[in-house]
Amino acid sequence: MPKETIKQNTQCRMCKGENLLQFLDLGTHPLANAFLSKEDLLKSEPRYPLRVFFCTDCNLVQLVDVVSPEVMFRDYVYFSSAMPTLSKHFEDYVEEVYDRFIDSSDNFAVEIGSNDGILLRAMKAKGVRVLGIDPAENIARVANERGIETLSEFFSEALAKRIVANRGNADVVIGNNVVAHIDDHHDLVKGVKSLLGERGVFIFEAPYLLDMLENLSFDTIYHEHLSYLALAPLTKLFGKFGMEIIDAKLFPVQGNSIRVYAARKGAYTVNSRIAELLKKEKEMRCDKIETYHALAERITELKKEVVGVCRQLKKEEKTIAGYGAPAKGNTLLNYFGIGAETLSSVTERLPSKIGLFTPGMHIPVRDLQEARANPPDYYFMLAWNYKDSILKDEKDFLSHGGKFIIPIGKERII
Ligand SMILES: [Zn+2]
Numbered sequence: 001m002p003k004e005t006i007k008q009n010t011q012c013r014m015c016k017g018e019n020l021l022q023f024l025d026l027g028t029h030p031l032a033n034a035f036l037s038k039e040d041l042l043k044s045e046p047r048y049p050l051r052v053f054f055c056t057d058c059n060l061v062q063l064v065d066v067v068s069p070e071v072m073f074r075d076y077v078y079f080s081s082a083m084p085t086l087s088k089h090f091e092d093y094v095e096e097v098y099d100r101f102i103d104s105s106d107n108f109a110v111e112i113g114s115n116d117g118i119l120l121r122a123m124k125a126k127g128v129r130v131l132g133i134d135p136a137e138n139i140a141r142v143a144n145e146r147g148i149e150t151l152s153e154f155f156s157e158a159l160a161k162r163i164v165a166n167r168g169n170a171d172v173v174i175g176n177n178v179v180a181h182i183d184d185h186h187d188l189v190k191g192v193k194s195l196l197g198e199r200g201v202f203i204f205e206a207p208y209l210l211d212m213l214e215n216l217s218f219d220t221i222y223h224e225h226l227s228y229l230a231l232a233p234l235t236k237l238f239g240k241f242g243m244e245i246i247d248a249k250l251f252p253v254q255g256n257s258i259r260v261y262a263a264r265k266g267a268y269t270v271n272s273r274i275a276e277l278l279k280k281e282k283e284m285r286c287d288k289i290e291t292y293h294a295l296a297e298r299i300t301e302l303k304k305e306v307v308g309v310c311r312q313l314k315k316e317e318k319t320i321a322g323y324g325a326p327a328k329g330n331t332l333l334n335y336f337g338i339g340a341e342t343l344s345s346v347t348e349r350l351p352s353k354i355g356l357f358t359p360g361m362h363i364p365v366r367d368l369q370e371a372r373a374n375p376p377d378y379y380f381m382l383a384w385n386y387k388d389s390i391l392k393d394e395k396d397f398l399s400h401g402g403k404f405i406i407p408i409g410k411e412r413i414i
Helices: 069-073 084-101 118-125 137-145 157-167 185-195 209-215 231-240 273-283 289-315 327-336 368-373 384-393 395-399
Strands: 006-008 020-029 048-055 061-063 065-067 108-112 129-133 170-176 196-207 243-251 257-264 320-323 346-348 365-367 378-381 403-405
Touching: 020 289, 020 327, 048 065, 048 289, 065 069, 084 118, 084 170, 084 196, 108 118, 118 129, 129 157, 157 185, 170 185, 185 196, 185 231, 196 209, 196 243, 209 273, 209 289, 231 243, 231 257, 231 273, 243 273, 289 320, 289 327, 289 403, 346 368, 365 368, 378 384, 384 395
Parallel strands: 108 129, 108 170, 170 196, 320 346, 320 378, 346 365, 378 403
Antiparallel strands: 006 065, 020 048, 048 061, 196 257, 243 257
């Protein structure tokens, strides 16, 4: 492990201003993806502060405690193509990018944080030249073995220049759930700009701040997510480097995420959706600290309510197991203080997590198939963003009287 595992920013990562106000303190948490083996349980578990700040200058909501990316991303347990729901999302994504921005067989697409190459594989199948970048060595190796050339490096302006020198400019740069993960936003945008050709487009997805405000999806707060993005601060960021946001769309995948398209200023007409979304952000008072103090209060109330529901069920001697073991579930369990005394296990499809223990609360992760053979009275839905497909998959459980506790959103028990 590197010596410096955590640093504390004193400046906003987007505007470099120093007017950062803290509005939420979730306590100290282990890394949300740091699932533990049985042997790990005997060792001490590193925990880091999870505090959220608001920049009064550019209005970016962000963490200032930055765990070293070497610690967070070099060995990563998340394999995207193991998630069936995402695959369909990626298929549609590729179709759209291809139709809108790819115009010849000579086109070149680069993906930052390309994971096991699931998206690039679909792009390559259409004849596009592709290159992946992912710092997780274990995952990059899998991608390379599957025929998707992937550099196991952190993205930077220096790397972008090296790629351009060797392979030319990219027509499309994709970064899903990556902008929120990168600390140095200036280097990121400079890098993306030098990688893109004159009419190149940068397309990225991230959890949308408005969803947190509307649905209290505070469990997207974990150390990997350094920023909680909205269009207003992003507009300022890209503007600083001669780029602009040309389009944006909202998606129900992973809660409510936003897909943003940015290009060189003037290269494309700006879609009217941008003005609409900016107006909505203003209406939701995303530019006011009071909004975030109110959010923090609502999160505290949600904790009381959900913990109360679980306590009552345990009193009635009901059995409860977690459904899904997503990273964000660990923010929720650790902040709510829900452990193995409440959830006998959490179930999971991903083989890479089965047999491990959740970070912090140390709840065993069990194979979903096994759990189905001997189901609990209640499932606590940690992967609530896949609610619809989970309810469909668990029709049998529901028809036999099984129930779901949904910790996020308006409906609590189904
Ligand atoms: Zn700022």
